[in-house]
Amino acid sequence: MLDLRLIRRDPDAVRSALARRGPQVADSLDRVIALDARWREATQAAEGLRAEQKAASERVAAGKREGRDVGGELDRLKLVSGEVKALGEQARGADGELQELLRTLPNLPDPTAAEPDDEVLRIVGEATRRDGGRDHLELAGERIDMERGARLSGARFAYLRGDLAMLELALVQWALTKLRGHGFEPVIPPVLVREQALYGTGFLPDTEQQIYHLPADDLYLVGTSEVALASIHAGEILDAAQLPLRYAGFSPCFRREAGAAGRDTRGIFRVHQFDKVEMFSFVEPDAGKDEHERLLAIEEEILGELELPYRVVNIAVDDLGASAAKKYDIEAWLPGQGRYRELTSTSNTTDFQARRLEIRARGESGKPEILHTLNGTAVAVGRTLIALLENGQRDDGSIALPAVLAAFGAPAELPAAVT
RNA sequence: GGAGGGGUGGCAGAGCGGUUGAAUGCACUGGUCUUGAAAACCAGAGUCCGUGAAAGCGGAUCGCGGGUUCGAAUCCCGCCCCCUCCGCCA
Numbered sequence: 001m002l003d004l005r006l007i008r009r010d011p012d013a014v015r016s017a018l019a020r021r022g023p024q025v026a027d028s029l030d031r032v033i034a035l036d037a038r039w040r041e042a043t044q045a046a047e048g049l050r051a052e053q054k055a056a057s058e059r060v061a062a063g064k065r066e067g068r069d070v071g072g073e074l075d076r077l078k079l080v081s082g083e084v085k086a087l088g089e090q091a092r093g094a095d096g097e098l099q100e101l102l103r104t105l106p107n108l109p110d111p112t113a114a115e116p117d118d119e120v121l122r123i124v125g126e127a128t129r130r131d132g133g134r135d136h137l138e139l140a141g142e143r144i145d146m147e148r149g150a151r152l153s154g155a156r157f158a159y160l161r162g163d164l165a166m167l168e169l170a171l172v173q174w175a176l177t178k179l180r181g182h183g184f185e186p187v188i189p190p191v192l193v194r195e196q197a198l199y200g201t202g203f204l205p206d207t208e209q210q211i212y213h214l215p216a217d218d219l220y221l222v223g224t225s226e227v228a229l230a231s232i233h234a235g236e237i238l239d240a241a242q243l244p245l246r247y248a249g250f251s252p253c254f255r256r257e258a259g260a261a262g263r264d265t266r267g268i269f270r271v272h273q274f275d276k277v278e279m280f281s282f283v284e285p286d287a288g289k290d291e292h293e294r295l296l297a298i299e300e301e302i303l304g305e306l307e308l309p310y311r312v313v314n315i316a317v318d319d320l321g322a323s324a325a326k327k328y329d330i331e332a333w334l335p336g337q338g339r340y341r342e343l344t345s346t347s348n349t350t351d352f353q354a355r356r357l358e359i360r361a362r363g364e365s366g367k368p369e370i371l372h373t374l375n376g377t378a379v380a381v382g383r384t385l386i387a388l389l390e391n392g393q394r395d396d397g398s399i400a401l402p403a404v405l406a407a408f409g410a411p412a413e414l415p416a417a418v419t
Numbered sequence: 420g421g422a423g424g425g426g427u428g429g430c431a432g433a434g435c436g437g438u439u440g441a442a443u444g445c446a447c448u449g450g451u452c453u454u455g456a457a458a459a460c461c462a463g464a465g466u467c468c469g470u471g472a473a474a475g476c477g478g479a480u481c482g483c484g485g486g487u488u489c490g491a492a493u494c495c496c497g498c499c500c501c502c503u504c505c506g507c508c509a
Contacts, residue, residue: 043469047478054478057490061437077489194499237466368466 001355002105003370007032017108020115020317025106032101039094046087053080104205107352110326114314118329124300125309127333127340128391135336136386137267139393140164141417144268156257156271160385163411167388167401168275168381170410175277175302175379176248177408182298184248184279189228191251192219197231200357202323202349209258225249226375229280233359238282240363243371244291245282248378251275267386269341274382281374284361285351288372292348295376296328299344302378307402308387309333311340323349332387343383346376389414 007014011033019026060073137144145159152159160168176186198204198220203211212221222228229249238245253276264270279298283291296312303310315327324347331340351370354360360368392399397416406412 040469043478047469050479051477053489058438060489064437074489079489081489 001102001352002108003351003355004032004036004102008036014108018105020109020113021106021320022318028101028105032098032105035094035098035101039091039098042087042091042094046084046091049080049084049087053077053084056080103199103356106206106320106322107202107325107350109317109320110348110350112314113320113326114316116316116318118316118319119314121312121314121328123309123311124304125307125333127309127335129335129393130338132338133335133390133393134397135267135334136269136389138336139389139397139399139417141419143414143417146267153272155265157273158268158271160268163414164385167385167405167410167414170405170408171379171381171384172250172275172277174405174408176250178302179246179248179277179279179298179378182246183244184246187225187229187232187247187249189225189232189249189251191222191225191228191254192217193222193227193231194218195220197222197227197234200234201227201230201353202321202356203227206322210255212254212256221254222251223255224253224276224375225251225278226280229278229375230353230373231357233282234357236359237368238359238361238371240284240361240369243282243284243361244287247280249278249280251278268382269386271382274380276380277378279346279376279378282354282359282361283372283374284363285369285372288348288350288374291372291374292326292328292346295346295374296330298378299330299346299376303330303332303343305402305404306384306388308343308384308391310343315345321347323347323352325350325352332383332391334387334390335393336386336390341383343380343387344377346374348372348374 002014007029011029015026015029018029056073056077060077063069063073137146143161143164145161149158180186192214195204195218198211203223207223210223214220226249228251229247232247233245252273254273257270257272260270268274279295281291281295300310300312310330310332313329313331315324315329320327327345327347329342330344332343333339334341350372353373354370359371359373361371362368388401389399392401392413394400399414399416401410401413
């Protein structure tokens with residue numbers, strides 16, 4: 001949610017920032033401004049009359065106490081009451097329209113968000129097997145069981161079996177341990193949430209066709225634990241001295257992938273359910289940019305220790321999503337596809353989510369202030385497994401695994417798939 | 420799933436439909452007193468919106484949203500949450 005006061009104070013700056021997301025977005029802003037003016041006018045009229053009504057009402061109360069006849073006053077007040085109601089109705093109507101429209105406006109992009117295209121910031125590590133290697137499905141064999149997964153649940157579902165199941169748990173345990181060392185509190189959140197949590201994080205209205213809905217209970221399956229982590233402090237006024245607050249969520253993630261038909265259909269690159277360790281930070285407004293770089297640095301540290309070649313991309317304004325002001329993706333080199341593909345993503349959502357979720361902090365000034373939130377992928381398990389398999393593959397089909405995982409229960413290496 | 424009870428300020432806890440934004444206690448912040456502290460006494464504190472340069476002024480807020488009424492923390496309806504008992508259950 002954008003700051004209405006900022007819109008009033010500096011509409012031109014907001015308009016030109018929004019214009020980077022497209023002309024129709026900037027047009028909505030003008031309607032917001034008009035509705036706001038209408039609302040303020042109606043509100044002021046309603047509140048003025050309401051003040052009179054209250055004063056008169058107190059006179060009636062006093063009169064009754066003293067045993068005076070207040071019949072005439074009451075008749076007059078009945079008329080006032082009707083007017084107050086009508087004016088209040090007008091104000092509420094304008095406010096309703098205003099809020100509805102305001103909810104559809106995306107966050108203001110950061111001046112340094114890329115435009116018009118994604119910008120590759122750096123390439124780290126050597127992209128191996130540029131001529132193509134085996135892909136993760138060939139390498140995994142029945143350790144990734146798509147056929148039986150499909151028989152059970154349909155397309156884009158898989159069983160992870162044997163060593164890969166253990167490898168997944170090792171990755172998760174390793175990541176959570178590492179993040180804890182970086183000051184993140186490990187959290188296992190609910191994955192079924194109310195609509196409010198999705199509005200609060202900006203996934204609604206925006207990505208409705210991605211989200212599983214359980215109508216019998218009116219609950220939604222989250223596509224990322226970001227939804228639950230952001231809401232952990234919803235409605236709270238935090239002590240600024242406690243900030244930053246950092247959480248590492250581990251959860252399954254569910255995505256309908258409607259509209260992605262035919263895309264990335266092979267293997268577990270794009271599936272309906274996967275596990276993910278997610279970082280989430282609550283920070284003071286002026287600490288947001290540094291925190292974003294920090295999250296990116298942790299993501300790079302993780303990929304580095306996993307010995308995966310990658311590149312860092314500053315995502316273009318059109319691909320930011322509603323809540324992000326700026327977003328970095330890290331794309332790992334996948335020999336099986338012969339290209340870099342998204343493995344992690346970190347967004348600075350500034351005050352956009354915090355305002356919707358009413359998360360504030362009280363600092364030196366004593367005034368509660370909307371804080372800033374950021375999120376970033378630590379380990380998207382499925383895609384990380386793909387990258388580990390494809391980059392670790394040897395000519396004989398066996399797979400070398402990074403040393404850091406062994407201490408967390410991962411096999412030292414994976415034998416070639418039986419064919 | 421069935422049957423009850425309840426949600427009031429940071430906490431505890433009052434509140435016949437009419438100066439109740441809300442008693443009282445604790446906690447908190449200033450001040451007086453004191454060498455200092457404690458105690459005591461006095462005063463002040465929430466949040467949100469509008470207006471204003473500011474002081475201030477006005478409105479909203481007793482889980483949330485509607486309704487009744489000249490007037491609602493108090494009455495009615497819907498929703499959310501918490502608790503107790505029974506049933507079921509990893």
